[in-house]
Structures are given as structure tokens and as C-alpha cells.
Amino acid sequence: MSVRLLHSHKRVGATYHPKQCSRLQRKTEMKLSVVLIVCIVLSTTSSALSQDNAVQTATPQTNNGGKTEAKDSHTAAVEEFFLVMKMKETTDKTIDQMMSAQLTQQPQLAAFKDVMLDFLRKHVSYSALKSDMVKLYRDAFTEEEIQQLTAFYRTPVGQKAIAKLPSLATAGAQLGMSRVQANMGELQKAILERQKELEQQPSR
DSSP, X not given: OOEEEEETTEEEEEEEOHHHHHHHHHHHHXXXXXXXXXXXXXXXXXXXXXXXXXXXXXXXXXXXTSOBOHHHHHHHHHHHXXXXXXXXXXXXXHHHHHHHHHHXXXXXXXXXXXXXXXXXXXXXXXXXXXXXXXXXXXXXXXXHHHHHHHHHXXXXXXXXXXXXXXXXXHHHHHHHHHHHHHTHHHHHHHHHHHHHHHHHSOOO
């Protein structure tokens, strides 16, 4: 039994047989895997970075009036916060952990492991995201608020949160992915039903 699919919001005469649908499903699952890893890395990045580098204090800049611009100390405060949060360490570690988890669930992706890792390390590693993350935090929190957050994450409870939250985020995302995969048939059925409805609509 074949399935007639819509392409680019237009009716086409192409017919997709079960084997073709299976290939499309595998491609979709691979894309979902990459997207999932990226989302988890980004969510983890927002809650953790590494202490492997010393805090770099920005050189104060002055305006014509000789006043130091507040943004310099603000940036330095954000970077110190990132160090306390161990964001670099956690971000890079999460990429490897999520890749291993996805390969366990989908062994057919093993042949693409190095390609996917290179891509993720290039675009969503800490070094790739740092400057943009600094800007996000500067815009979201005042310098005083960043300092208060840093003080909290230096406490025992804060350090425990740093250690536990990334793995909890990973586990939660994996749980969600497992549910999606287990119920993929339901999604595919709903999509096919909607396609039939669209096909039955009169052309405009």
C-alpha cells in the first residue's frame, strides 16, 4: 500500500512506498537526534562553565568625560559567573554524553559520529557560544544580580546544583526523546490524516 505525500505545500503525483517511507523516517530520526543534542547543550550552557582559565578582567574603557563605562565590569562579572558555573566543562561534556546516548538508542548513526561531533563542537561548544552567551546574560541581569548569582553558586547548595542540574537536564531530554520515538507511529498517522484532508480540499 503506497502513501501519497504533499511536497512544498503542493500536490504532486509522486508516490512513496513503504521502503521509501522507512528511509524518510530514519532521516527524520537522525535530524531529531541532532536537534535534541543541540537543545540539551544549549539548555545546559545556560546553567553551567569551566574553571580551567583564570578570570579575565576587561580593561576599563573611558568616554570623553573620563568616566569608566559600566559595561566593562558588567562583562567581567558575567565571565566570572560562567567560571563559577563551570559552563565550559559542562557544555563540552554534555556534547559527548548526548552523542553516546543517541548512539546507544540509534546504532545506525555510528557511521556519522565523527561528522556530528565535529559539527556540534564547531557550532555549539562553549568557545563557539561564549561571546553570545555573555551578551545574553548582560542583557538579562544587572551587574549586581550577576554578582548575587555568583555568590549563591559558590555555596555548597549552589555547587550541588551545578553538579546535578546538567545530568538531570540530560535525563529529562532523553525521557522526552524516548516518548517521542515510542509514539512516532501516532504522529505519522496524524500527519497522514491531515494530508488526506488537505488533498480533499478543493483547489483554489
